[in-house]
Amino acid sequence: MLSAPALAVLALAASTVASTPESELEAKPVPQAISLQSRKTPRGHVNSIRKRAAKAIGVPLEDFFLGTDLQWFGNISVGTPPQTVSVVFDTGSETLEFASTECTSCTQKNKFDPAKSSTFVRGDRVSTLPFATGVGVDPVVDDDYVLTIRSATDTVTVGGVAAKDVSLFTIIKQTPKFNLDPFLGIQGMGSSAEGFFAAVVKTGLPSLFSLFVTPNEVGNAELLIGGIDKTKFKGDLIYADQTGEGDWEVQSSQISVNGKTTSRLKRRRNIIFDSGTSNILFDTQTTEAMYALISPDIKPFDDEPGAYGLPCSKIGDLPAKINFTFTSQAGKAFNLTIPSEELNVGPFTSDPSTCQTLINAFDGLELVGGSLLKHYYSVWDVGGQRMGFAPNGF
Ligand SMILES: *[C@@H]1O[C@H](CO)[C@@H](O)[C@H](O)[C@H]1NC(C)=O
Ligand SMILES: *[C@@H]1O[C@H](CO)[C@@H](O)[C@H](O)[C@H]1NC(C)=O
Numbered sequence: 001m002l003s004a005p006a007l008a009v010l011a012l013a014a015s016t017v018a019s020t021p022e023s024e025l026e027a028k029p030v031p032q033a034i035s036l037q038s039r040k041t042p043r044g045h046v047n048s049i050r051k052r053a054a055k056a057i058g059v060p061l062e063d064f065f066l067g068t069d070l071q072w073f074g075n076i077s078v079g080t081p082p083q084t085v086s087v088v089f090d091t092g093s094e095t096l097e098f099a100s101t102e103c104t105s106c107t108q109k110n111k112f113d114p115a116k117s118s119t120f121v122r123g124d125r126v127s128t129l130p131f132a133t134g135v136g137v138d139p140v141v142d143d144d145y146v147l148t149i150r151s152a153t154d155t156v157t158v159g160g161v162a163a164k165d166v167s168l169f170t171i172i173k174q175t176p177k178f179n180l181d182p183f184l185g186i187q188g189m190g191s192s193a194e195g196f197f198a199a200v201v202k203t204g205l206p207s208l209f210s211l212f213v214t215p216n217e218v219g220n221a222e223l224l225i226g227g228i229d230k231t232k233f234k235g236d237l238i239y240a241d242q243t244g245e246g247d248w249e250v251q252s253s254q255i256s257v258n259g260k261t262t263s264r265l266k267r268r269r270n271i272i273f274d275s276g277t278s279n280i281l282f283d284t285q286t287t288e289a290m291y292a293l294i295s296p297d298i299k300p301f302d303d304e305p306g307a308y309g310l311p312c313s314k315i316g317d318l319p320a321k322i323n324f325t326f327t328s329q330a331g332k333a334f335n336l337t338i339p340s341e342e343l344n345v346g347p348f349t350s351d352p353s354t355c356q357t358l359i360n361a362f363d364g365l366e367l368v369g370g371s372l373l374k375h376y377y378s379v380w381d382v383g384g385q386r387m388g389f390a391p392n393g394f
């Protein structure tokens with residue numbers, strides 16, 4: 001997650017990293033596990049691999065369904081013997097962090113117990129990790145998504161491949177907003193191979209992963225590490241260059257809404273693809289230019305700065321088809337589309353007669369997340385530094 005308006009808790013990115021004694025977090029600018037705009041966290045060190053991976057590793061994903069399908073999570077194992085840790089696979093961040101039994105403010109069940117792992121090595125760096133986007137579609141307000149994390153290393157096992165001495169962080173404190181999460185943490189899947197992903201690649205698998213994040217009613221969502229499952233999409237994958245450092249970005253030449261565009265929407269921009277964020281986020285002027293092409297009734301929602309909405313009675317079947325235009329590696333224009341049904345992300349808690357809309361304003365960030373990704377099979381090619389898309393095959 002990066003961080004910003006997404007409600008979904010999470011998956012977004014951390015906006016800044018403050019750390020106590022000279023943490024590497026400060027020394028090495030690497031995007032954080034949750035975050036986008038921010039400095040980067042230390043890279044994971046993988047010293048050895050226990051098993052060889054024979055074929056691509058499929059990790060089933062569950063839909064964190066809050067009325068809208070915008071966030072998916074799955075299991076990895078940490079420690080010896082392995083303890084199951086549920087995580088959001090977050091392309092908006094690069095590190096692994098999850099709640100440990102040391103976190104008394106973490107209300108999730110089945111927290112990781114470091115005392116039960118013979119291979120767990122506790123580090124001494126404690127840092128705070130604020131996110132720009134959260135787990136749901138709520139904008140982050142007044143730093144209400146902040147994790148306090150401690151460095152450590154342990155064995156991480158994903159789909160039978162074990163990587164020893166992976167750098168990770170245990171969450172020792174979290175703000176209450178995170179308590180909604182049905183998962184324990186976040187596995188960063190940024191564009192430079194880190195942690196267990198680097199270990200998997202060393203077994204000889206292609207350096208890429210694929211995401212099939214489906215609507216709740218379809219199910220069978222999956223992260224495939226080291227492979228592409230051709231049965232899950234239609235037609236051919238179209239690839240575009242990835243230009244982010246740490247995060248995943250593709251340059252776009254135009255945004256259009258319901259077939260119309262404006263000079264503001266025609267600018268070239270690098271759009272971040274963040275599987276950990278639910279909504280989409282653009283700067284205020286771009287956000288308002290898009291809403292102007294949908295309905296004059298969509299207004300900023302004062303209780304949650306950055307969020308917009310309109311009376312639920314008016315949202316009905318408002319057309320809100322958003323096309324993002326990109327250029328393929330072959331030099332051809334192609335669009336990725338968010339269909340109208342994604343416009344309504346549900347009523348605001350503080351005012352259930354007002355329905356929140358898909359786009360959150362966040363100056364300095366241009367990002368799409370789950371609401372776009374669920375309409376495509378996506379390939380995140382670390383080795384080739386490119387992204388591939390094809391319409392989902394269901
Ligand atoms: C993750 O593991 C838990 C506990 O073993 C299990 O109940 C759950 O179904 C698993 N989730 C997925 C998506 O495989
Ligand atoms: C992409 O969408 C725009 C606006 O909706 C449209 O004008 C253009 O023809 C589309 N491009 C392709 C390659 O389909």
Ligand SMILES: *[C@@H]1O[C@H](CO)[C@@H](O)[C@H](O)[C@H]1NC(C)=O
Nearest residue numbers: 257258259321323334335337
């Ligand atoms: C959006 O892009 C798709 C795919 O290129 C295209 O078929 C469609 O016509 C575009 N939508 C609008 C409203 O222009």
